[in-house]
Amino acid sequence: MAIDHACSCEKNPLLPSLCRVIDVKQETPDVQTYTIQTLDGKKPFSPLPGQLAMVSLLGVGEAMFSITAQGEDYIQSSIKRTGMLTDAFHEMQPGQEIGIRGPYGNHFPIEDLKGKDILFIGGGIGIAPVRSLIRYCLEHRSDFGHLDILYGARSKKDICFKEDCLENWAKEPDTSVYITTDVPSDDWDGHVGFVPSYIEEVGFQPEGKKVVLCGPPIMIKLGSASLLKLGFAKEDVITTLELRMKCGIGKCGRCNIGSKFVCLDGPVFTLAELDELPDEK
Amino acid sequence: MILAKKDIPKALEILSKEAAVYAPSIRKIEDRTTGVIQEEKIFLPFEEGTEIILDGPNTVKPPKDLLFPNVEKMYQYKAAGEDSYIREILPEDEKKILFGIRPCDMRSIESMDKVFFTKTYVDSYYAKRRDQVTIVAIGCLQPERTCFCDSMGIDPNQAPQADVMMNVAGEPEGESYVLQAQTEKGKALLDAISSLDQQEGAEPYQGTVCSLKIRKAEDLDKKLAGMFDHPIWDKVTKGCIGCGTCTFLCPTCYCFDIDNENYGNEGCKYRCWDSCMFSDYTRMAGGANPRPTKKERLRNRYMHKLSYFNERYGETLCVGCGRCIASCPSHLDISEFIEKATAADPDAVSYTDVPAGTDRKEA
Numbered sequence: 001m002a003i004d005h006a007c008s009c010e011k012n013p014l015l016p017s018l019c020r021v022i023d024v025k026q027e028t029p030d031v032q033t034y035t036i037q038t039l040d041g042k043k044p045f046s047p048l049p050g051q052l053a054m055v056s057l058l059g060v061g062e063a064m065f066s067i068t069a070q071g072e073d074y075i076q077s078s079i080k081r082t083g084m085l086t087d088a089f090h091e092m093q094p095g096q097e098i099g100i101r102g103p104y105g106n107h108f109p110i111e112d113l114k115g116k117d118i119l120f121i122g123g124g125i126g127i128a129p130v131r132s133l134i135r136y137c138l139e140h141r142s143d144f145g146h147l148d149i150l151y152g153a154r155s156k157k158d159i160c161f162k163e164d165c166l167e168n169w170a171k172e173p174d175t176s177v178y179i180t181t182d183v184p185s186d187d188w189d190g191h192v193g194f195v196p197s198y199i200e201e202v203g204f205q206p207e208g209k210k211v212v213l214c215g216p217p218i219m220i221k222l223g224s225a226s227l228l229k230l231g232f233a234k235e236d237v238i239t240t241l242e243l244r245m246k247c248g249i250g251k252c253g254r255c256n257i258g259s260k261f262v263c264l265d266g267p268v269f270t271l272a273e274l275d276e277l278p279d280e281k
Numbered sequence: 282m283i284l285a286k287k288d289i290p291k292a293l294e295i296l297s298k299e300a301a302v303y304a305p306s307i308r309k310i311e312d313r314t315t316g317v318i319q320e321e322k323i324f325l326p327f328e329e330g331t332e333i334i335l336d337g338p339n340t341v342k343p344p345k346d347l348l349f350p351n352v353e354k355m356y357q358y359k360a361a362g363e364d365s366y367i368r369e370i371l372p373e374d375e376k377k378i379l380f381g382i383r384p385c386d387m388r389s390i391e392s393m394d395k396v397f398f399t400k401t402y403v404d405s406y407y408a409k410r411r412d413q414v415t416i417v418a419i420g421c422l423q424p425e426r427t428c429f430c431d432s433m434g435i436d437p438n439q440a441p442q443a444d445v446m447m448n449v450a451g452e453p454e455g456e457s458y459v460l461q462a463q464t465e466k467g468k469a470l471l472d473a474i475s476s477l478d479q480q481e482g483a484e485p486y487q488g489t490v491c492s493l494k495i496r497k498a499e500d501l502d503k504k505l506a507g508m509f510d511h512p513i514w515d516k517v518t519k520g521c522i523g524c525g526t527c528t529f530l531c532p533t534c535y536c537f538d539i540d541n542e543n544y545g546n547e548g549c550k551y552r553c554w555d556s557c558m559f560s561d562y563t564r565m566a567g568g569a570n571p572r573p574t575k576k577e578r579l580r581n582r583y584m585h586k587l588s589y590f591n592e593r594y595g596e597t598l599c600v601g602c603g604r605c606i607a608s609c610p611s612h613l614d615i616s617e618f619i620e621k622a623t624a625a626d627p628d629a630v631s632y633t634d635v636p637a638g639t640d641r642k643e644a
Contacts, residue, residue: 012405014539014552015356015369058360058367059543062550063566083566097365099358217569244565246539246555249402253536253555254563256585257571258506259592264401278509280571280581 013249016056016099019044021092022074027160028153031125032090033068033078036100043073044100048107049133050240050268053077054248056099057092061085064245064263066129067103068161078160080125104248106268108133108212108238116210117145121223123152123195123215127160129240129267130214134164138172148204150178152195152219156188178202196222199230206232213239217281224271234271241266241274241281257281282471283450283482285457289335292474293327293380299473300376300415302327303347305340324379335381338425339602343386343532344379348410349393351529352553355406355539359547370549372409378470380417381447385430385602387418387440389532395594396535406552415466418443421489422453427603429493429616435600438487445470451483459485491601495616498623502591505584505622513625517618518579520611525556527605527613528582533598536562557582583618 023035036055038044047053047067055077056062063085069076081090092098118137122130137144149169153159159166159179170177180191180198191198195215204211204227211232213223220239227237243255243262250264258278260266274281284292296302306325309318322334324344354370382390397407418440424430430437440446444467450457457479462468498504528534538555541548555562558578564570572578590598599615606614 012369012371013402014405016367018365018367058358058365059541059546059548061541062539086566095362097360097362099367242565243571244563246537246552249404250400251396251402251404251535251537252539252552253557253585256581256589258509258584259589278584280509280577 013101014247016054016062016101017044019098019100021096021098022094024092024094027078027162028158030081030090030158031078031160032081033076033161034089034092034098035074035076036098037074039097041073043070044075045103046070047075047103047132049110049136050106050108050129051103051132052105052248052263052267053100053102054104054245055079055089056101057085057088058097058099060088062099062246064104064248066132066240066267068128068131069135070132078125078128078131102248104263105266108136108268110136113137113210114143115145117147117208119148119150119204119209119211121150121195121199121211121213121215123219123223124154124158125160126215126219126240127151127165128214130212131161131164133212134169138169138175141173145174145208147172147175148178149175150180150195150198150202152180152182152198152215154182155185156181156190157185194222195219196226199223199226204230204232206230206236209236211237213237234275237271238268239271239274240268282460282475282477283457283479284447284460284474284477285479287456288477289333289458290329292477293333294329295474295477296378296380296470297327300378302378302380303344304331304333304380305335306331306333327380333381335419336422338423339383339386339421339428341604342530343389343602343604344382345386345389345393345532345535347377347379348390348414349397349407349535349554352551353406355550355552357547357549361546372406372413375413377410377414378417379414381419382416382440382443383421383602384418384435384437384440385421385428385600386532387416387443388430388435388600389602390416391442392533392590392594392596392598392600393535395596399594415445415470416443417445417447417460417467417470419458420446420448420486422449422486424489424491424493425603425607426492427606427616428491428601429495429603430601431491432493432495432497432616432619433597433599433601437489437491438485443467446485448485448487451486453486453488455483455486457482459483461485493603493616495620496623497619501619501623502588502597504627505588506592507627508622508625509580509584511625511627512629512631513621514576514580517583517613517621518576520613521558521575521579522611523558523560523575523578524610525558526608526610527615528556528558529554530604530608532602532604533586533600557585579613583615586615587619587622 397404421437
């Protein structure tokens with residue numbers, strides 16, 4: 001997808017600006033959402049849905065995360081505890097100073113989605129980038145058709161953004177929400193099963209519909225197969241990729257797939273676009 | 282202008298008043314185990330009395346570290362609540378003259394310019410160094426047995442993008458050089474040393490050719506794009522030990538890592554050269570790695586040089602300098618790979634379908 005980019009740091013794109021975490025919310029046992037503001041209480045930058053931010057804990061490290069939400073004076077990132085840096089993030093308390101640079105990458109193709117029904121599919125922490133677009137669509141509700149939201153988590157306690165997934169979104173007009181967990185639990189009376197089979201079970205119809213699919217690689221692979229089986233075209237299935245990144249601006253080399261850099265040309269690709277790239281995802 | 286070979290030190294002395302001059306010279310290093318003194322030719326800062334060696338083989342290391350240092354500070358920080366700060370560290374204001382760069386290495390700088398100056402973002406660190414550099418290129422007189430720049434479309438006698446082009450006048454053993462300014466920066470440099478102009482001299486020598494000629498398909502980049510799953514990769518990557526020597530000596534390799542160095546709650550963010558030959562390069566938190574073995578890593582390196590970069594920037598990222606061939610401890614040879622890939626049946630599905638390596642012809 002086209003690179004349409006405006007970076008907030010006009011001078012040195014590798015220099016973060018100092019920001020502050022003003023709120024830490026425990027979403028699940030291993031996911032926290034951080035609300036981030038500049039030191040003078042402003043929004044660090046205004047990302048488009050699907051764009052990324054380089055977040056750094058000074059002295060520990062820096063990594064690329066999706067921006068899951070934004071408001072008048074903040075952005076939010078939801079981070080799963082997976083390694084050395086994210087372990088350190090999870091120790092943060094409100095008030096912590098962090099470095100932020102961005103926004104990076106392309107974004108969900110909002111213009112192409114206008115006037116269409118949209119099926120959002122998220123798996124695990126993959127709901128974080130999807131949520132940025134869901135929020136955009138709900139804020140511009142009349143621009144879009146029917147919204148279906150299908151989200152799969154390991155178990156009830158692993159459901160991210162519980163208020164949105166279990167309460168708020170289902171109350172929105174012309175919006176259907178499907179939640180599933182991989183394993184059953186006593187406090188869960190909803191659907192149990194993996195995302196790909198749930199897609200087929202519900203039997204979404206491809207006519208006039210675009211799909212946004214984000215999650216772990218195995219879910220993308222099997223979920224795509226389910227969608228193709230239901231008759232969706234590869235051009236209509238949009239997903240995001242994730243690779244190790246250092247610079248975020250297409251220079252440092254490591255996040256390439258063929259001649260494309262995920263940080264700059266991605267992270268948003270359609271399945272048709274991914275077909276053009278070497279199989280190294 | 283015409284500059285006598287014997288006047289080179291004088292010219293460099295004049296130039297070094299205005300800028301730091303770097304030129305090929307010999308560095309002596311004592312081998313710690315044997316005590317033997319080893320000599321290596323590299324770009325060194327010129328001082329009065331430094332012996333400059335413009336002829337002979339090219340430098341062991343390319344001069345890329347003068348534009349893109351192997352370790353470079355990016356910013357300082359302090360992580361201490363209200364006292365936290367982030368302070369940019371840009372390269373110093375220092376004019377440099379790179380004197381005696383060969384056409385292959387000049388071409389590699391052009392490729393780095395494309396990476397660091399184009400595609401949405403300008404890299405501030407590289408840009409600041411690059412803008413302060415004036416480059417005097419020299420026509421190559423002694424390609425090594427591993428040199429194949431002319432098979433990669435580079436004329437070893439010319440470097441059109443250099444600020445000044447310098448060729449020996451007349452024959453290779455001629456006593457003077459012809460210097461031609463190719464940019465405004467180059468004109469200013471020649472003006473500074475115009476007092477040494479001999480006025481008259483023979484035509485610039487243009488007769489150098491590489492001895493190693495390789496058969497490279499015109500559209501190898503497009504052919505390779507269709508060979509991602511080709512059996513050739515199993516074969517060529519067999520000997521690789523993943524040491525990264527090729528990437529550190531390559532004049533066009535520009536990949537970098539970013540890391541911290543801490544002193545208490547203060548510290549410094551720096552970037553340093555990285556190598557796509559290392560498993561850590563693409564390994565993600567959680568352990569997933571899209572390029573888990575040396576096969577995927579070397580494939581990515583060769584594909585980047587010979588196909589991906591063409592697609593993104595319109596040129597090949599191998600300049601044929603031969604350094605990776607000369608220094609690989611496992612004798613991997615990119616020129617041999619180019620020939621094998623040129624000869625390969627793109628639809629082959631097993632080892633035996635790939636034609637054996639073609640014989641080398643030496644001119």
